Amino acid sequence: MPVAIQAQDFSKSQCAAGLRTALNILDKWKASSEQACQILRISRSTYTRAKQRDSEWAVGLDFDQMQRISLVLNIHAALRLVFDNPENVYGFPSMENRNEFFNGRAPLDIMAQGDMISLYETFRRIDALRGAQW
Known part of the structure; x- marks a missing residue:
């Protein structure tokens, strides 16, 4: 019987590693600190601590926050499959999009x-762009 993974199944150091990875991606997407905090549902102080190079820093995150990190990582993976060049992989999220869902707004x-x-x-919507490439 499959067992659902819960946030408490991750250590604080694993949560910190996931958070830092998601923040690195968001930086490459040109997300502001405010946008990153909103997307990942983290406080400004958690954002600031995660951006520091303290390898000993660890943080406990809840299930919702871990899901958000997972979605950012999966969006990044889909963009890497759809686009060959880094300009589009990292630029697409901040570009205006005329698709019906986005209505001229940037995915970010x-x-x-x-x-x-x-x-x-x-x-x-971004995952659908890749078609059957998985």
Whole structure:
């Protein structure tokens, strides 16, 4: 019987590693610190600590925060499959998009609304671009 992974199944150092990875991706997408905090549902102080190079730093994250990190990582993976060049892989999230769902807004702006539905729907739309490439 499959067992669902819960946030408590991750150590604080694993949570910190995931958070730092997601923040590195968001930096490459040109997300502001405010956008990153909204997308990942973290405080400004957690953001600041995660950006420091303290290898001993660790943080406990809840299930929602871990899901958000996972979605950012999966959006990044989908973009890497869809686009061959780094300019599009890292530029696409901040580009205006005329697709019906985005209506002229950048995917990053949709994700930064802060709710899980906006983040998930952005992932779904970007993931759909890759077709059957998995």
